[in-house]
Amino acid sequence: MTDTAPRPTLEAVAARAGVSRATVSRVVNGGDGVRDTLVERVRKAVDELGYVPNQAARSLVTRRHDAVAVVVAEPETRVFADPFFALQLRGISKELTAHDNQLVLLLTEGRDDHARVGRYLAGGHVDGALVFSLHVDDPLPELIRRAGVPTVFGGRPGWSGDRRGVVYVDSDNRGGARDAVRHLAGLGRTRIAHITGALDQTSAVDRLDGYRDVMVDADPALIVEADFTPAGGERAMRELLDRCPDVDAVFAANDLTASGALRVLREAGRRVPDDVAVIGFDDMRPVAEQTDPPLTTVRQDIEEMGRLMARLLLRDLDRATPGEGAAGTPSGVVLPTTLVRRASA
Amino acid sequence: MTDTAPRPTLEAVAARAGVSRATVSRVVNGGDGVRDTLVERVRKAVDELGYVPNQAARSLVTRRHDAVAVVVAEPETRVFADPFFALQLRGISKELTAHDNQLVLLLTEGRDDHARVGRYLAGGHVDGALVFSLHVDDPLPELIRRAGVPTVFGGRPGWSGDRRGVVYVDSDNRGGARDAVRHLAGLGRTRIAHITGALDQTSAVDRLDGYRDVMVDADPALIVEADFTPAGGERAMRELLDRCPDVDAVFAANDLTASGALRVLREAGRRVPDDVAVIGFDDMRPVAEQTDPPLTTVRQDIEEMGRLMARLLLRDLDRATPGEGAAGTPSGVVLPTTLVRRASA
DNA sequence: GGCCCGGGTGAGAGCGCTCTCGCGCCCGTC
DNA sequence: GACGGGCGCGAGAGCGCTCTCACCCGGGCC
Numbered sequence: 204m205t206d207t208a209p210r211p212t213l214e215a216v217a218a219r220a221g222v223s224r225a226t227v228s229r230v231v232n233g234g235d236g237v238r239d240t241l242v243e244r245v246r247k248a249v250d251e252l253g254y255v256p257n258q259a260a261r262s263l264v265t266r267r268h269d270a271v272a273v274v275v276a277e278p279e280t281r282v283f284a285d286p287f288f289a290l291q292l293r294g295i296s297k298e299l300t301a302h303d304n305q306l307v308l309l310l311t312e313g314r315d316d317h318a319r320v321g322r323y324l325a326g327g328h329v330d331g332a333l334v335f336s337l338h339v340d341d342p343l344p345e346l347i348r349r350a351g352v353p354t355v356f357g358g359r360p361g362w363s364g365d366r367r368g369v370v371y372v373d374s375d376n377r378g379g380a381r382d383a384v385r386h387l388a389g390l391g392r393t394r395i396a397h398i399t400g401a402l403d404q405t406s407a408v409d410r411l412d413g414y415r416d417v418m419v420d421a422d423p424a425l426i427v428e429a430d431f432t433p434a435g436g437e438r439a440m441r442e443l444l445d446r447c448p449d450v451d452a453v454f455a456a457n458d459l460t461a462s463g464a465l466r467v468l469r470e471a472g473r474r475v476p477d478d479v480a481v482i483g484f485d486d487m488r489p490v491a492e493q494t495d496p497p498l499t500t501v502r503q504d505i506e507e508m509g510r511l512m513a514r515l516l517l518r519d520l521d522r523a524t525p526g527e528g529a530a531g532t533p534s535g536v537v538l539p540t541t542l543v544r545r546a547s548a
Numbered sequence: 549m550t551d552t553a554p555r556p557t558l559e560a561v562a563a564r565a566g567v568s569r570a571t572v573s574r575v576v577n578g579g580d581g582v583r584d585t586l587v588e589r590v591r592k593a594v595d596e597l598g599y600v601p602n603q604a605a606r607s608l609v610t611r612r613h614d615a616v617a618v619v620v621a622e623p624e625t626r627v628f629a630d631p632f633f634a635l636q637l638r639g640i641s642k643e644l645t646a647h648d649n650q651l652v653l654l655l656t657e658g659r660d661d662h663a664r665v666g667r668y669l670a671g672g673h674v675d676g677a678l679v680f681s682l683h684v685d686d687p688l689p690e691l692i693r694r695a696g697v698p699t700v701f702g703g704r705p706g707w708s709g710d711r712r713g714v715v716y717v718d719s720d721n722r723g724g725a726r727d728a729v730r731h732l733a734g735l736g737r738t739r740i741a742h743i744t745g746a747l748d749q750t751s752a753v754d755r756l757d758g759y760r761d762v763m764v765d766a767d768p769a770l771i772v773e774a775d776f777t778p779a780g781g782e783r784a785m786r787e788l789l790d791r792c793p794d795v796d797a798v799f800a801a802n803d804l805t806a807s808g809a810l811r812v813l814r815e816a817g818r819r820v821p822d823d824v825a826v827i828g829f830d831d832m833r834p835v836a837e838q839t840d841p842p843l844t845t846v847r848q849d850i851e852e853m854g855r856l857m858a859r860l861l862l863r864d865l866d867r868a869t870p871g872e873g874a875a876g877t878p879s880g881v882v883l884p885t886t887l888v889r890r891a892s893a
Numbered sequence: 894g895g896c897c898c899g900g901g902t903g904a905g906a907g908c909g910c911t912c913t914c915g916c917g918c919c920c921g922t923c
Numbered sequence: 924g925a926c927g928g929g930c931g932c933g934a935g936a937g938c939g940c941t942c943t944c945a946c947c948c949g950g951g952c953c
Contacts, residue, residue: 210672212939223903228941236901255671259613260939262604263908273653289633296655300664305673308618308651310641319645326600327555328650433838462838490834493778493807557909568933573911581931605909609938 211252220248231256270305271516272329272352274320276336276343286487287505291357294509295333302517304330311343321346331516336360339403344369355516357508359535361405370519372512372536374503376406376484379540380413383454383482383501386542388417390480392452396425398439398464400456407431410456410484425450429460436463444471451479452548458483458490458500465494465547480548496546503540511536556597565593576601615650616861617677617697619665621686631832632850636702639854640678647862649675656688666691676861681705684748689714700861702853704880706750715864717857717881719848721751721829724885725758728799728827728846731887733762737797737825741770743784743809745801752776755801755829770795774805781808789816796824797893803828803835803845810839810892825893841891848885856881 213231217224222241229237230245231254237245248254262268273295275288292306299306307329309320324332324347331353336343339361347354356371387395397414400407415421424446429435436455440463443450455461461483465475473479475496483491486502515536558576562569567586574582575590582590593599607613618640620633637651644651652674654665669677669692676698681688684706692699701716732740742759745752760766769791774780781800785808788795800806806828810820818824820841828836831847860881 213941214939224940225903225905225942226901229902232941238901241902253670255667257608257939258671258673259604259607260908261941263602263608263910263939264941266908268604270652286631292653293655296653297657300655300661305668306653306655307615308637308641308653310638310645310651312642312645316645322600323650325598326603328603433834459834466838466840487834489778489804489832490838493811493835493838495811495840558911559909569910570912570933570935571931574932577911583931586932602909605938606911607938608909608940609911611938 210257211254212257213254216245216248216252216254219252220244266327268305268328268330269303270307270329271299271513272307272309272324272332274309274311274324274332274334274336274343276311276338276341286489287485290505291335291509291512294506294511295513296509297506298510298513298517304517314342317342317346321350324352325350330520331355333357333512333516339405353516353519355512355519357512359405359409361403361408369534370515371534372508372515372538373406374505374508374538375540376409377413377416378537379484379501379503379542380410380454381416382540382542383484384414384417386499387452387454387480387482387548390452390476390548392480394425394447394450395421395452395454396427396443396447396450397421398436398443398453398455398460399426399428400431400460402428404431407456414454422447429456431457431460433459433463433466436460437467438463440464440467444468444473453479453481455481455483457485458487458494458498461498461500461547462490462494465498469495476546476548482542482548486543491543491545494547499545499548500543501540502543504538508538511538555602556599557602558599561590561593561597561599564597565589611672613650613673613675614648615652615674616644616858617652617654617669617674619654619656619669619677619679619681619688621656621681621683621688631834632830635850636680636854636857639851639856640858641854642851643855643858643862649862659687662687662691666695669697670695675865676700678702678857678861684750698861698864700857700864702857704750704754706748706753714879715860715881716879717853717860717883718751718754719850719853719883720885721754722758722761723882724829724846724848724887725755725799726761727885727887728829729759729762731844732797732799732825732827732893735797735821735825735893739770739792739795740766740797740799741772741788741792741795742766743781743788743798743800743805744771744773745776745805747773749776752801759799767792774801776802776805778804778808778811781805782812783808785809785812789813789818798824798826800826800828802830803832803839803843806843806845806892807835807839810843814840821891821893827887827893831888836888836890839892844890844893845888846885847888849883853883856883 213224213227217227222245226237226241227245230242234242296306311317311320333355335357344360359371359373360369384395395418399411402408427439427442429439453464455464461481465481468475468479475481483498483500486500491498491500558569558572562572571582571586572590575587579587641651656662656665678700680702689705704716704718705714729740740763744756747753772784772787774784798809800809806826810826813820813824820826828843828845831845836843836845
């Protein structure tokens with residue numbers, strides 16, 4: 204089966220159907236303005252020959268690629284530590300597939316790669332880009348702006364540059380955090396602590412803000428900075444127990460952090476939730492369901508985030524004029540979160 | 549910044565450098581056989597104009613795309629439940645990037661999608677494919693064979709079709725399983741059980757085989773089938789305790805399964821590792837390190853698997869004649885595993 | 894019955910690149 | 924100093940497609 208049978212061209216189909224290349228082209232691209240009998244004949248020829256349009260030739264003239272780049276910053280290790288990434292990708296993929304677009308994945312690794320990505324995007328190989336850029340100092344957004352490629356960001360971008368026309372999709376980190384803390388307060392807890400995420404990411408900042416929204420005049424000692432990792436959660440929890448032995452609830456910036464905190468609490472002989480109630484964030488199933496006790500946490504619809512990002516981008520691409528006259532475009536879409544009650548709070 | 553400045557073409561660069569298109573093309577593609585002074589002039593013009601070659605035009609004539617498809621079967625939920633997928637992708641991405649190849653991600657969702665993937669691959673949009681196809685009855689391999697696209701599989705393909713010339717990369721599931729079981733035996737355990745994975749996947753079958761290699765005349769009651777999930781692990785462990793209350797060690801097909809088993813053991817009041825030693829497989833960090841006690845497990849170098857797959861494919865693509873005369877091609881490459889000792893065994 | 898209008902079709906010009914040729918020039922050789 | 928061999932370069936064709944434009948033909952109108 205290694206016959207390198209030359210793939211049939213438009214020309215071949217045209218010859219077989221007894222029409223011109225132009226007519227075949229019309230049929231292949233929708234078939235408007237072609238007599239039914241001819242459409243039929245051409246379709247038949249296409250089938251018989253197993254004709255598949257040459258995308259390269261098509262792109263050359265249309266300047267359309269029907270391909271979208273998904274850019275993921277690797278340092279975003281969080282992205283690799285949990286199924287977040289996979290789920291988001293799944294949402295994106297579904298949406299793109301439904302619109303016959305391909306997904307070109309660009310994983311970046313440190314600073315050097317930014318240039319590569321910038322070059323690639325500027326090179327006009329794809330029609331648009333979906334970018335996950337959650338760091339505050341990320342140079343990527345600026346590069347992308349310069350490349351002039353329609354883009355939707357995943358997560359509220361935290362950089363300081365020109366923000367006009369920036370489109371992003373995020374979950375309601377702040378609202379979710381508020382719900383979590385309110386839930387703890389509703390349980391009668393009064394010494395509610397917060398272990399933050401890495402504060403160079405907007406999601407961590409937003410969750411902290413949500414906590415503060417509810418705990419308006421919280422004891423500053425109840426806020427400990429961590430980094431979204433279990434080890435960070437352990438460290439923070441130890442510090443917390445040391446500083447505020449009377450702590451009776453902890454809202455952790457994510458489930459991994461919560462799992463670390465949980466371990467330290469157990470070691471310290473504190474019962475969860477009786478002595479200390481704990482809530483996480485993300486609803487990372489493999490973690491949240493396996494902790495002891497299972498973790499109460501804030502769920503976000505990750506797959507839907509991906510879908511939405513893709514949908515927004517495609518809508519943008521379909522607008523004939525990619526000019527930024529798109530006044531109707533919302534610059535940010537925020538998806539709701541829900542509190543998932545398990546045993547830890 | 550929405551200036552749709554027409555991207556410079558070879559022609560433009562040629563004009564600016566005062567040479568012909570052909571010369572610019574030569575320089576852009578390596579610059580052999582061009583005088584240094586001219587190379588210099590052309591490079592300068594390229595920089596000044598910010599010239600980026602039009603990939604579509606290039607592909608049209610070279611029939612090369614410098615792009616590789618990565619096909620992941622979605623039903624492979626396992627792939628989404630752990631960082632396996634992300635890590636493998638990372639390895640693949642690194643290797644492809646190093647060779648200036650793009651990564652086109654194809655996520656399939658049920659049967660209907662197979663046709664889509666087949667069409668895409670047959671459409672000659674990519675130079676090759678990396679396919680994760682771990683199911684026994686998967687129709688994908690056959691489709692791919694017919695598409696005539698150079699392909700490397702991730703995981704030993706389990707299908708029953710024509711196997712000649714099939715290239716795959718796998719970890720040494722069988723050897724790793726042997727190591728795990730031998731370790732348990734070395735601890736003096738005699739009633740060593742095995743909770744299998746989903747046996748329609750070759751990895752599960754191979755791990756079971758490895759167990760059997762060591763436990764040549766194992767009590768069949770010690771083998772319980774599960775499905776790679778924590779819930780499956782719980783169910784299997786309960787059954788096991790019921791059937792063989794004297795069980796003193798468990799080798800679980802993966803870490804998730806082990807975590808489920810661990811929970812049941814704790815509920816049943818069995819101490820780990822004192823009463824029952826437990827070993828997992830995969831070294832899925834977020835799980836293996838968070839269990840109580842931390843899980844002894846078999847680690848595989850997942851990222852390296854990805855790299856290797858990409859490397860094999862690229863090597864294949866570089867061979868001018870893609871004909872299957874490649875007698876030197878190993879049909880399968882198996883990566884070693886290592887036992888990671890933690891507290892559970 | 895001639896004219897015009899319009900829908901359906903085909904001819905042909907490119908899109909931006911690569912690659913084959915062939916020409917010219919410089920060097921080495923006798 | 925004439926000649927042959929190569930190396931460096933440019934001209935030009937063509938990859939497979941889209942899209943504009945002009946053509947043809949039938950029907951409605953005056």
